[in-house]
Amino acid sequence: MFLSSVPEMMEWGLRGASRSRRDALRWRLASLAVFLALWSVAGGLVELTKPFNPLFLPAPWVVIGALLDLARKGQLWVHVAATLERVAVGFSAGAVLALALGLLAGQVRAVRNVVEPVVELLRPIPPLAMLPLFIVWVGIGEGSKVGFITYATFFPMFVTTVHGVAQIDGRLLRAAQSLGARPRHLFFRVILPAALPDVLTGLRLGVALSFFVIVISEFVGAENGLGYLINDGRNFFLVPQMLGAALLLGLLGYAGNGLVRVLERRVLRWQHPR
Amino acid sequence: MKIRVRGLSRTFVAQGRETPALLDVDLEVAAHEFVCLLGPSGCGKSTLLNIVAGFLRPTAGEVRVDERPVTGPGADRGVVFQEYVLFPWLTVVGNVEFGLRLKGAPAAERRGIVARYLELVGLAAHAEKYPVQLSGGMKQRVAIARALANSPEIILMDEPFGALDAQTREVLQDELGRIQRVEHKTVLFVTHSIREAVYLADRVIVMTSAPGRIKQVFTIKLPEVRDRFAPEFTHYESEITRVVKEEVAKVHE
Numbered sequence: 001m002f003l004s005s006v007p008e009m010m011e012w013g014l015r016g017a018s019r020s021r022r023d024a025l026r027w028r029l030a031s032l033a034v035f036l037a038l039w040s041v042a043g044g045l046v047e048l049t050k051p052f053n054p055l056f057l058p059a060p061w062v063v064i065g066a067l068l069d070l071a072r073k074g075q076l077w078v079h080v081a082a083t084l085e086r087v088a089v090g091f092s093a094g095a096v097l098a099l100a101l102g103l104l105a106g107q108v109r110a111v112r113n114v115v116e117p118v119v120e121l122l123r124p125i126p127p128l129a130m131l132p133l134f135i136v137w138v139g140i141g142e143g144s145k146v147g148f149i150t151y152a153t154f155f156p157m158f159v160t161t162v163h164g165v166a167q168i169d170g171r172l173l174r175a176a177q178s179l180g181a182r183p184r185h186l187f188f189r190v191i192l193p194a195a196l197p198d199v200l201t202g203l204r205l206g207v208a209l210s211f212f213v214i215v216i217s218e219f220v221g222a223e224n225g226l227g228y229l230i231n232d233g234r235n236f237f238l239v240p241q242m243l244g245a246a247l248l249l250g251l252l253g254y255a256g257n258g259l260v261r262v263l264e265r266r267v268l269r270w271q272h273p274r
Numbered sequence: 275m276k277i278r279v280r281g282l283s284r285t286f287v288a289q290g291r292e293t294p295a296l297l298d299v300d301l302e303v304a305a306h307e308f309v310c311l312l313g314p315s316g317c318g319k320s321t322l323l324n325i326v327a328g329f330l331r332p333t334a335g336e337v338r339v340d341e342r343p344v345t346g347p348g349a350d351r352g353v354v355f356q357e358y359v360l361f362p363w364l365t366v367v368g369n370v371e372f373g374l375r376l377k378g379a380p381a382a383e384r385r386g387i388v389a390r391y392l393e394l395v396g397l398a399a400h401a402e403k404y405p406v407q408l409s410g411g412m413k414q415r416v417a418i419a420r421a422l423a424n425s426p427e428i429i430l431m432d433e434p435f436g437a438l439d440a441q442t443r444e445v446l447q448d449e450l451g452r453i454q455r456v457e458h459k460t461v462l463f464v465t466h467s468i469r470e471a472v473y474l475a476d477r478v479i480v481m482t483s484a485p486g487r488i489k490q491v492f493t494i495k496l497p498e499v500r501d502r503f504a505p506e507f508t509h510y511e512s513e514i515t516r517v518v519k520e521e522v523a524k525v526h527e
Contacts, residue, residue, distance in 0.1 A: 169359070171357070171359045172359060174353070174355075175355065175359045176372070177328075177346070177347035178327060178348070178351060178352060178353040178421075179352070179372050179373035179424050180373050180376045180377060180424065189372075190361070193361070193363045269404075270362055270363045270405075270406065271406070272406075273406065273407055
């Protein structure tokens with residue numbers, strides 16, 4: 001019954017899509033199903049024949065069970081919310097900072113000449129290498145975790161914003177000026193919309209990086225969060241909890257990326273209308 | 275005089291060497307006159323147009339519009355570029371009403387003006403499309419409507435049909451002629467097509483090759499609606515061709 005209903009569910013989900021899109025989605029879903037099936041078979045075999053302690057490789061249902069267990073105890077949401085809040089605050093601060101400075105540096109040569117060398121100096125340093133310093137400076141609490149996300153996400157968003165502004169076709173500015181545009185008009189009506197594709201690419205990189213670095217900072221001195229769950233699982237040998245939290249992080253990152261993509265499709269409709 | 279150009283020179287510096295592009299150009303364009311600047315590539319005709327538009331500063335001399343010196347670009351001089359230069363994130367309507375929005379024109383007024391000019395360039399059916407969905411000829415029609423909707427008294431056109439295929443080019447020349455009979459703008463039009471110049475202009479100004487100077491001025495005494503195959507038309511054409519050829523020959527010497 002389960003197997004026969006999966007293709008039906010796929011058909012339902014794909015109604016109205018074009019043929020090539022349907023084919024592509026079918027293969028993608030099949031690939032996921034095969035992966036889950038192989039994982040289940042491997043987990044089941046390990047459970048039955050016990051070549052090593054089955055704790056090392058829990059089957060998918062064990063992982064989901066562990067997550068449901070946490071949810072039932074009311075803990076899961078606390079951890080998810082803690083991580084999401086840190087990401088939201090840290091990322092937003094990074095975005096505001098990067099956009100403000102990037103839009104300015106993209107336009108004003110002098111600002112660019114002052115800011116860019118420092119950014120180029122710090123950018124190649126893997127942000128994770130700076131985490132201990134953040135803890136020394138800001139302490140082990142929320143401040144260092146949020147601030148660390150802000151620091152890490154600033155760089156890709158700043159660089160893409162500067163690029164977006166700097167690559168604007170000068171003829172667009174001339175055209176606008178000949179239609180009567182003043183400097184403030186140029187900024188809001190030409191520079192901002194022209195830089196938007198690059199800015200949104202930067203936001204997407206920033207979201208991905210947020211979920212990347214939050215885990216590590218929650219390994220250190222956190223009392224909640226999905227990163228904490230993973231580290232806690234390591235201490236108490238709760239492999240299903242570690243895998244479950246990792247899967248959730250993946251899902252959240254995927255959803256964050258999806259949100260920016262939806263935003264992109266809405267505001268950049270002019271690139272691929274209809 | 276609507277436009278008065280006096281003693282205009284412009285020198286570009288490339289790799290430490292000064293190259294004069296324009297040398298001591300005097301030019302007057304009367305109100306409602308259609309003037310074509312004609313010459314081989316690199317004769318400085320686009321440089322001259324860019325200085326009148328306010329995009330470039332002259333090295334010497336000055337440009338006056340209505341007796342006021344030009345210091346930068348402005349809404350009194352609409353510009354149509356060779357490569358269209360539409361705002362890709364705006365629809366056809368958004369592009370055409372760009373200048374009106376800057377002026378703060380109320381929505382009802384904007385709608386009326388935009389509808390009128392889209393009708394004039396034959397794009398009423400494509401109002402909600404984005405530039406990526408338009409052909410080259412359609413884009414240039416939008417650019418012309420955008421310039422006209424802003425109601426400047428002067429329109430500067432820099433080889434506006436240079437990137438179009440020959441058929442589209444003639445269609446747009448016909449349309450521009452028709453539009454000019456309605457709008458009576460003061461037009462400065464850069465081209466290297468002699469036929470185009472004779473078809474559209476009241477006066478054709480032939481420029482010398484680098485540095486650009488005015489070589490000869492032809493006043494085209496042909497009826498408003500012109501026939502490209504009339505003997506008088508071809509007479510002007512061959513006359514101007516002879517003068518331009520001397521300049522092209524100089525470039526190849």
